[in-house]
Every structure is written in C-alpha cells, then in structure tokens.
Amino acid sequence: MAVCRLEKYLSDAGCGTRSEIRSLIKAGRVSVNGMPCTDGSRREDYALLDVTVDGKAVTYEEFVYYLLNKPAGCVSATRDALSDTVVELLQGVNTKGLFPVGRLDKDTEGLLLITNDGQMAHRMLSPKKHVEKKYYVNLDRPLAQADKEKIENCIDIGDEKPCLPAVIEYADPAVFITITEGRYHQVKRMFAACGYEVTYLKRISMGPLQLPDDLQPGAYIKIKAPVI
Ligand code: URA
Secondary structure (H helix, E strand, C coil): CCCEEHHHHHHHCCCCCHHHHHHHHHCCCEEECCEECCCCCCEECHHHCCEEECCEECCCCCCCEEEEEECCCCECCCCCCCCCECHHHCCCCCCCCCEECCCCCCCCEEEEEEECCHHHHHHHHCHHHCCCEEEEEEECCCCCHHHHHHHHCCCCCCCCCCCCCCEEEEECCEEEEEECCCCCCHHHHHHHCCCCCEEEEEEEEECCEECCCCCCCCCEEEECCCCC
C-alpha cells in the first residue's frame, strides 16, 4: 500500500464504515506509533507504521483469499436483489472489493474461491490455462460406458466448438468428472447431451485447491494465495 489518509487506511483494513472510523479517530482510540492520532486526513504510508485501534494492531493485507463451500440456493455474485450471494456468506469479513472466481449455478454446491486478487482470478479462469475443475455428480440413472466415452471425448453440446476432453470416474452410483473449461452450465449440458439429468452437483477441486471434507456447506476458510 502507498501513502494515503488514515481514514482510508482504516477503511481498507476493515475497521468499520467511514462514519464509524471518524468517530474512533475523534475519540482518540486510534494510535500511530504509540501516539493517539485524531487527524483522519493525515497522509502516511501506514503499512510501514504501527497502527492500533483500542490498543489492537491493525493489519492490512492487500490480497485475501477465502475458500467457501457454496451451499445450494445462493448465487455466485457480489450482490443480488432477490437471492443471497456467496460474498454475503462471509460473515465478519471485510467484503469490500471481494468477488467470486467464476461461477457455480444457484443449485450447485462446493468449492468457490472468493478474493480481491484480479490477476490471480484471471489466471484461474483463463481458457488458455486449462485449469482442472473436478465435480461430484449424481445422475438420474446409471451412466452407460458408451455414454461415458462420448462425454469424455470432445462431446458436442451445441456451442461453436465441441468440448475439450474430460475425464470421468465411476463412484457408484455417482460419478466424478474433471473438465478444463468453464462454459455456461457445462457439466449439466455435457450429460444432457447424452440424455442424462444431473440431480446433484458439487465442485470438489479447482486447480491447486481442494474442498476440505469437513467444510460444511456455507462455511469458509481463509487460505494463502493459490499458486497458479
Ligand atoms: N457445470 C454446471 O453445469 N454447473 C455448475 O455450476 C458448474 C459446472
């Protein structure tokens, strides 16, 4: 971070709304290098200084990463007039600037990365990078071997180009599918092209990230920057 006003530094660090921060400063509850600072407009590179609120250190992280187990029923967006959003599930987190890396359908569960790191998100989503995404899938009937092979080998789902190769593993009665693209409703459309309906869909990995077995739907963990 660079030189900025104290008020902005505290706001970016998630210390409250602008008016809450102004009150904290006015009340002398904010100190810089051990001295109360009552001037919110003072400009410094606060990342290099010791800033506290009520004696507690304020830490500023430029980029943050949260791995959410998205529950069914919420949308992969930052705001929505009608439904809960994945970002709203991060209770107690400063969600300013956070967005989901890609989308899962409203009824899909599983791994969703939420961050403010646009460059990392771009690397994760770039079609050129072929990042692997693995899904656990329930179908309305058992998957025939011949259909498994069709879906694995560049199935046509009505787009300009057929899909890239996929890998399917049987996990009776469910299946796992690994794809390296991120087309709209892709998994559902791949199975629909062979006459199957996906009755349950959960993403269990994306690139280097794995959904922890014990992370309940709706729960999230803070993680380090994914190496990608
Ligand atoms: N494919 C789908 O059909 N839906 C998702 O949510 C993700 C992949």
